[in-house]
Amino acid sequence: MAPLATLGVLLSVAAIFAVATSFGLRILAWSRIEAESPYETALFAAGLGFLALELVAFALASVAFLHRGQSLALLIAMALVAGNGWAMLARRVAAIWRSEAKPSVSPRWKLARAALWASGAFAMLTAMAPLTGSDALRYHFTTALAARGSRSPLRFDILHSFFTGEGHALIALGLALGSDRIALGLICAGGLLTMAVVFALASRLMPAAWAWVCAATFLLTPMVFWQISVSGAPDIWMSFFTALAVLALARAVRDDNSRWFVLAGLFAGAVGGAKYTGWFVAAAVVLICWVETRSARRMFLCGVCAFLAGFLPLLRNFGVGGDPFFPFLMQRLGRHTLAPYTFAAIVRDTRSSLFRLTFLRLLGFPFRVTLDGGQYGLGQLFGPLVLAFAPLLVFVPWRKPVARMAGFVWLLFFAVTALTTQMGRFLLPVYPLALALAVAGAFEASRRGWRVVRVACVATLAFFLLFSAGADLMYARDFLPVAVGLESRQAFLDKMAPDYQIAAFINGELGGRPGKAMVFFQHVYYLRVPFVAADPTDSRAAGELVGQGPGKLLDLLRRQNVRWVVKSPGFPPGLNDAARKLEEENILRPVASSEVTDFAGDRIYRRRENIRVVILQVEKNRTGRPK
Amino acid sequence: MIAGEKKQLPSRLWQALFVLWLLFVNIVFYLQFRALLDSRLPHWLTRWHL
Numbered sequence: 170m171a172p173l174a175t176l177g178v179l180l181s182v183a184a185i186f187a188v189a190t191s192f193g194l195r196i197l198a199w200s201r202i203e204a205e206s207p208y209e210t211a212l213f214a215a216g217l218g219f220l221a222l223e224l225v226a227f228a229l230a231s232v233a234f235l236h237r238g239q240s241l242a243l244l245i246a247m248a249l250v251a252g253n254g255w256a257m258l259a260r261r262v263a264a265i266w267r268s269e270a271k272p273s274v275s276p277r278w279k280l281a282r283a284a285l286w287a288s289g290a291f292a293m294l295t296a297m298a299p300l301t302g303s304d305a306l307r308y309h310f311t312t313a314l315a316a317r318g319s320r321s322p323l324r325f326d327i328l329h330s331f332f333t334g335e336g337h338a339l340i341a342l343g344l345a346l347g348s349d350r351i352a353l354g355l356i357c358a359g360g361l362l363t364m365a366v367v368f369a370l371a372s373r374l375m376p377a378a379w380a381w382v383c384a385a386t387f388l389l390t391p392m393v394f395w396q397i398s399v400s401g402a403p404d405i406w407m408s409f410f411t412a413l414a415v416l417a418l419a420r421a422v423r424d425d426n427s428r429w430f431v432l433a434g435l436f437a438g439a440v441g442g443a444k445y446t447g448w449f450v451a452a453a454v455v456l457i458c459w460v461e462t463r464s465a466r467r468m469f470l471c472g473v474c475a476f477l478a479g480f481l482p483l484l485r486n487f488g489v490g491g492d493p494f495f496p497f498l499m500q501r502l503g504r505h506t507l508a509p510y511t512f513a514a515i516v517r518d519t520r521s522s523l524f525r526l527t528f529l530r531l532l533g534f535p536f537r538v539t540l541d542g543g544q545y546g547l548g549q550l551f552g553p554l555v556l557a558f559a560p561l562l563v564f565v566p567w568r569k570p571v572a573r574m575a576g577f578v579w580l581l582f583f584a585v586t587a588l589t590t591q592m593g594r595f596l597l598p599v600y601p602l603a604l605a606l607a608v609a610g611a612f613e614a615s616r617r618g619w620r621v622v623r624v625a626c627v628a629t630l631a632f633f634l635l636f637s638a639g640a641d642l643m644y645a646r647d648f649l650p651v652a653v654g655l656e657s658r659q660a661f662l663d664k665m666a667p668d669y670q671i672a673a674f675i676n677g678e679l680g681g682r683p684g685k686a687m688v689f690f691q692h693v694y695y696l697r698v699p700f701v702a703a704d705p706t707d708s709r710a711a712g713e714l715v716g717q718g719p720g721k722l723l724d725l726l727r728r729q730n731v732r733w734v735v736k737s738p739g740f741p742p743g744l745n746d747a748a749r750k751l752e753e754e755n756i757l758r759p760v761a762s763s764e765v766t767d768f769a770g771d772r773i774y775r776r777r778e779n780i781r782v783v784i785l786q787v788e789k790n791r792t793g794r795p796k
Numbered sequence: 797m798i799a800g801e802k803k804q805l806p807s808r809l810w811q812a813l814f815v816l817w818l819l820f821v822n823i824v825f826y827l828q829f830r831a832l833l834d835s836r837l838p839h840w841l842t843r844w845h846l
Contacts, residue, residue, distance in 0.1 A: 540824045553825035557818050621811045625818050632822070773832065 171654025174350075175297045181346065182354035185244065187258065189218030192247045194261070195254030196221075202428050207261040209416070212366050213432065214254075216413045219339070219359075219406070220439045220478060222247065226338035227442075231485045233316045235338075240345040278378075285385050288638075289361045291645070292388070295398040296357040298648035299658050300349045301666040303772070305401025306692035307707075308333065310349060313341035314694065323489045325709040326702040327693075328507070328515060331495040334482045335442035336403030356405060360397025363409040364388045367601045370412050373419075373571045374609035382630060383608045387601060389637035391644070392550035396597065399648055407447050407598035410439040414454050415578060415602060418471075419571035422461045427470060430458065434471035438478025440598055445494055446590070450598055451475045453581040457574050510705055510743055511712030518706070521545045521591040534587045535559075538596070548593020552633050555603045558626065561610030564617070572609065575602040644773075667772060668692035670765035671737045671782050678761045678784055684732020686784075689741045701729050705743040715743030719750040726787050733760075736783040757785040 193214030197203070204210040225243055229235040248255075268274075269282065300310055308329035315330070316322035322341070323330045339359075343352025367387045371380035387393055396405050414436035421429030437454035440447035455475060459468040483493035490496065491504045496515065499506035506512060523530070523537075523544045534545070539556040542549025565572050579602040586595055596603075611630070615623030647665060650656035662669045672695040679686055685699040693702055703711040710729075714721050722744065726734070734757055740748040751757045762783040769778040 540821070540828070542828065549825065549828050553821050556825075557821040560814055560817060619807065619811050622814055625815045629818055629822060636826070 171651075175294075175652060175654075178297060178348055178350045178354055179293065181348075181351050182358055185222075185342075185351075185355065186215070186358055188244050188248045188251065189222050190215045191218070191251035191254035191258045192221060193218030193254070194257040195251045198254070198257065200428055200431075202432065204420070207264040208365075209369050211258075211261050211265070212362065212369060213413065213417065214258075215362055216410060216436055216439075217432075218247070220335075220410070220435060222342070223335040223338045223439070223442075224478070224481065226342045227335045227481050230313065230316060230322055230338055230341040231481070233320055233322065235316070235341050235345045237345055237347060240342050243342075281378075281381055281385075285364075285381065285388065288385070288388055289364065291641075292360065292394060292398045293354065293357045294652055295645040295648045296353045297350055297652040298399060299651065299662055299666070300353065300401050300694065301662070301669075301772075302399055302401035303667055303692065306667065306694040309337060309401050309403065310340055310344070310352065311694045313337060313344050313352075316341065321489055323485070324702070326707075326711070328496065328511070328707050328709060331486050331490055332444065334444050334447070335439065335479065336406045336444075339403060339406070340401075353399075353401060356401070356403055357397045359403065359406040359409055360388070360393060363393075363405055363412065363601060366409060366412040366416070367605060370416060370571065370575070370601060371605045371608065373416075373569065374566065374605060375612040379608060379612045382634075383605055386552075386554065386608070386630065386634060386637070387604055389634060389641055390550070390552050390600070390604075391637055391640050392547070392552075392594065392597065393600070394637070394641045395550065395644065398645065404444065404597050407440045407443045407450070408601050410436045410443070411450050411578065411598045412601040414440065414450070415571065415574045418454060418458060418461075418574050419569075421458075421467075422570045422574075425462070427467075430467050430471045431474050433458070434474025435478045437471070438475035438480075440479070441475060442479030442482055445497070446586070446595055447479070447598060449582050449585045450578060451479060453578040454574075456581070457577040460577070461570065461574070507709055508705075508712035508715060510715040511707070511709065514706035514712075519590055519592070521593070524591045526588070530591075531587055534591055535583070538591070538593045542593050546590070546592030546594045548596070551593065551596070551600060552637065554629065554633055555600075555607045557629055558607035558611045561614045561622075561626075562606060563610070564613035565606055565609045566613065572606065575606055579603050579606065662695070665772070666692070666695065667768050668737075669695055670767060671735070671780070672696045674763045674765060674782050675735055675784065679733055682732075684787075685730055686733040686735055687726065687729075687731045688735045688737070689744075690735075690737050701731055703741075703744070705741055711741075711744065714747065717747060719747040719754075719756075722747040723751060723756065732787055732789075734785045734787060736781075736785065738780045738782070752785065756788045758788060759783050760786045 190211060193216065196217050197210065197214050204213055226235055229239055300306065308327055311327065312322045312330040312333045315324055322333070339355045340352040343349065343355055364384050364387055368380050368384040371383040396402060414433050417429050417436060418433035421433050433454060437451040441451035455468055455472045458471045486495040487493040492499045492502055496507050496512060521544060536556065538545045538548035539551065539553055567573055567576065579599045582599045583596065586592065611626040615626060651658060651661040668690045671690055672693065675686060676697045679698045685701050687701045687703045688696070689704050691704055691707065693700060702708050705711040705715050710725055714725060739745065748757065762781060765780050765782055766777045767780050769776045
């Protein structure tokens with residue numbers, strides 16, 4: 170059954186891709202926008218179609234009105250509006266196929282392309298494993314799931330839910346269509362589209378063979394493979410839209426054509442709408458628009474389109490939380506902000522462990538993010554190529570608009586990341602630009618007849634490709650058996666999903682019983698009972714209880730209709746004293762317990778530890794306040 | 797001939813420096829994964845790790 174189910178999910182993802190691309194082709198034709206090749210036109214169309222899909226799905230999900238019926242209706246409406254876009258899609262697919270299958274194309278080249286698409290298929294197959302990504306179980310998927318049966322997907326007991334953006338609308342769409350694996354498939358589709366746009370971008374700067382190497386390197390880079398296969402984070406769509414925005418802007422500047430400025434602005438806005446930090450990409454695109462054209466009108470046009478494409482999450486957050494960039498501007502807007510404990514934890518969570526704004530730290534960031542990535546938000550997973558080839562950037566043909574724009578957007582985003590978060594993995598949106606420029610530098614240097622440099626660059630590239638392919642295979646080994654039906658879903662989740670055994674125990678004990686459960690662990694996606702998350706680092710109410718007495722905690726339990734409190738294995742540091750006091754006074758009374766195992770530290774190291782989970786019942790009949 | 801050699805010298809020096817830079821980056825980069833490899837590969841393969 171599992172292979173059939175996987176096939177069904179893959180067909181659903183392919184159908185959504187076809188609908189979005191046909192719709193985009195129709196809009197492009199209506200706007201009289203034609204890219205330089207059928208291949209690039211199809212990429213722009215996919216970008217436009219998925220942006221439209223995201224915007225409508227996001228609007229519906231924001232008011233908790235994205236269910237199966239609405240999702241199907243949305244897709245059918247887009248398919249109908251696409252009209253002759255379907256014929257255009259068929260023609261473009263045929264044109265691309267013909268150019269691939271030409272007898273003049275060498276067998277080696279055909280093999281290389283086949284290997285690239287086989288790698289993509291491998292990533293997609295890996296993505297078909299059940300959801301186990303840590304942040305996905307915390308909020309990427311949990312937020313979309315929690316929206317069902319409530320009026321808003323935002324939860325003040327999971328403050329990270331405010332960080333969800335338009336990319337998360339695709340997750341909500343997949344879940345509404347009935348499967349988190351459709352959502353995972355759409356994330357992976359975003360990765361494959363980004364690989365295709367990396368090829369298009371690189372082709373402007375180097376011959377096809379080098380561009381192929383660039384695209385293959387992008388796909389196999391451990392960070393990219395992890396993000397598009399099992400992480401459950403939609404950030405890869407930011408990379409896709411960033412690269413499209415740069416391509417569109419380069420064309421806009423070359424032709425001085427307003428339509429292309431509009432398109433570039435829309436794609437830049439899509440990056441902003443995905444995540445707060447994406448607005449730095451949008452700002453960079455708008456700024457380079459002015460630098461290149463010296464036209465305030467062009468810049469304004471681009472900026473307005475960017476805002477229109479990305480403002481929905483800001484509006485939602487302002488409406489619900491009183492701050493478009495919740496919670497970072499609360500204090501400046503003069504609003505009641507989060508408890509200091511919670512706010513500090515959230516800021517800490519968005520910064521690398523060694524974040525510091527000293528001159529030396531900033532100077533060292535470009536080196537350390539690659540060479541000491543474990544301390545800088547997993548920067549090492551991008552590989553060494555960008556840093557290694559950095560001295561060759563002087564040879565990049567900067568006279569080409571696409572190179573200048575890619576360089577500017579990359580530089581500005583990198584500088585802002587160094588100044589605000591120093592998190593390596595937040596650089597994902599500009600990784601396609603950085604990689605294309607770095608490889609372009611290597612190509613230009615090797616073209617000068619510098620044999621030693623050429624050999625050294627090719628060896629570095631080849632070694633990294635081999636390393637990445639090996640690392641990806643090794644990483645995927647745990648996920649493939651369940652994807653193809655050789656392992657049961659239950660056994661896989663028991664083994665691979667953080668906090669899953671705790672959630673399963675709670676589901677078994679409390680399923681069907683009245684009242685909510687208060688939980689302190691973060692990976693709550695698999696909880697199937699009504700719950701209140703009370704980790705003080707991510708919950709507004711729990712954060713306000715830090716350092717308070719047991720009376721305040723009891724008030725919260727009663728106010729939120731909490732009947733059960735789950736210790737796994739203890740209470741969080743900020744609430745420990747108050748909760749233990751309630752336990753001592755028998756207001757919290759143990760009713761069930763179990764021994765489970767969970768990860769000790771990062772999952773990738775596979776270390777597990779035993780954990781005692783205890784469910785405590787809140788005594789309803791006790792009146793008065795605890796001593 | 798001598799003039800030609802003089803012209804080539806900066807280029808050769810540049811290339812040599814670049815290769816040294818590549819070696820440095822690659823070695824430091826791949827050494828980061830020792831702990832991960834230790835946890836993933838069989839013991840007989842990793843007991844002589846750097």
